[in-house]
Amino acid sequence: MIQPLIALVDCNNFYVSCERVFRPDLLYQPVAVLSNNDGCIVARSQEVKDLGIKMATPVHQIKHLIKRHQIHLFSSNYTLYADLSSRVMQSLEAYSPHLEVYSIDESFLDLTGLCSHTSSRRNSIDYALQIKAEVFQNTGIPVCVGLAPTKTLAKLANYAAKKWHKTGGVLDLSDTLRRDKLLPLVPVNEVWGVGKQTTKRLHLMGIFTAHDLASQSVATIQSHFNIVLARTVQELNGIACLDLESIAPDKQQIVCSRSFKRRLTDEKELIGALTCFAQTAAEKLRHQESVAGSISVSIRTNPLSQTDAQYQRSGQIQLKQPTNDTRHIVRIAKRLLKEIFKLGYRYQKCSLQLGHIQPETQRQQMDLFSVSEQSSDSSTLMNTVDHINRRFPKAIAISAAGINNDWQTPVNYLSPRYTTDWDSLPGVT
């Protein structure tokens, strides 16, 4: 009988590593990457972690540390990260026919039958080291590999491989003896799928480590919590309950929202912002070949302001005819905004949400009396727009989106798009 073997390959400090690929001068320097509007820290190099700076710390709280330790800051360069991510995943594809891309920086690989910890001919550790070496050689991104018979244990193995440098970045938890040694050392909140609230309740029950959780009876956990956590208990004991999902599920909901740099008071400016959101959202929708069945818009003032009058409202419409046409979505978003907009308030945030998303092919047939808002030329036109915008970013936009959008949030530390723009290639002397 062959024991299942799952590998979790996870990139180390992924966003930071991406920036460092093209900035070898920062290899041993403290580096941090900031969130969408340069507000919080979302990725830290080891040097920054060692300074005690936590994930999601607001930048303004650590200005003194940034100055004193000369921390290099970067705005999120998602174009660069997405490109390097796909290179990492492509490199991994050579190592298993069954791969689940779990997030931008981690993948599960099914290695069952390809190698094992008991076989000296094709040792699992050697195989994992080879994966690690090839990803780094191809992309310059360092990774750690966790191996185990279940996904939850593979996650745990990866956590341990990252935490304890003695592992060399690779750890196999196929062996129950090794599991018995490691699990008592891992806090229960580090177990995959155990969140903040669950951790609190587990602590009350005297469950503090992964080992404590693994020793619970499945029935007890299921009655106190839910089937999901019961499965986690089984997975921690080496019984696989979660399959690899090789096809990522499509997004069920697309949300675009931004806080504005300055407060907006004019309806026209809000229309401009909404139009931008609609363009982005509709493009995402078309990319996954879906249509949206509902659209909602919400606006609000700054709830933290002592002086501003407060206002918050949202509106939603169910569409008779699901759509992915930017023009149609913009038209409806405008109509919704008209309903909820009130003059005299200083708006800080606006968002657009597309829901009831379904595959384009399943689009329902129109009833006899409704007039199609989606003309037959629509998809051809939208495809052309997408195609042009891919080659010449932001070349075609709906006119209401405006050209000078000074409400947009600042990005002060953006690195060049080294791999996706001919004018931004790294220079070599």
Place this chain on the structure above:
Amino acid sequence: MRPIKKPKPSIHGGSRAGSGRKKGSSVYGETTKAIRVPESMLPTIRSLLAQRKLQASIKTSSDSTPSLLPTLNLESLSIPAEEPSSINVPLFISKVSAGFPSPAEDYIEKTLDLNDLLIQKPAATFFVRAEGESMLGAGIHPNDILVVDRSIKAVVGKIVICALNGELTVKRLKHIGDEIILGAENPAYSDIVVREEIEFVIWGVVTNVIHSV
């Protein structure tokens, strides 16, 4: 007139009844067929075949444990994405006269894709832009685009991109031993001897130069 001699039927060579591999006796437990495949897909296909082989061997040894094996799922077979930037240039085998509806369209043989020529391994291939004149002798001019393959092993004689004290530079790898020697291809520049105290990492190997004229 000489009579035409019929060649004698040879008793050597040819197929003999009952010879050769038995039908379905391959390692996959079924008949096999030779096909040509793109080189870039080799690793994917090989690992897929290895799986199939394993499945076949397990199946023949015991039929009770197939559920533990990863299922052979063709949809999970990943094919490297086509470069979105690639431009296909049709190659004609006859000349086309301007202003006349082209009769040559029937003769399109295939399209040439520069990516085929310049890129062996898309996941590991990066472009960088040359600055400076240290590599003029190797045909690398300022502003040229260099195609860099990170997956190729840097050996003596290769032109490499390396990070030298934190800066990306292009040089020829001249010697690897106690010390590493990087050579410029321009008499105005001297060789660089990489001593221990210098931060040095090889970043990739240059495979092609794209030069505008």
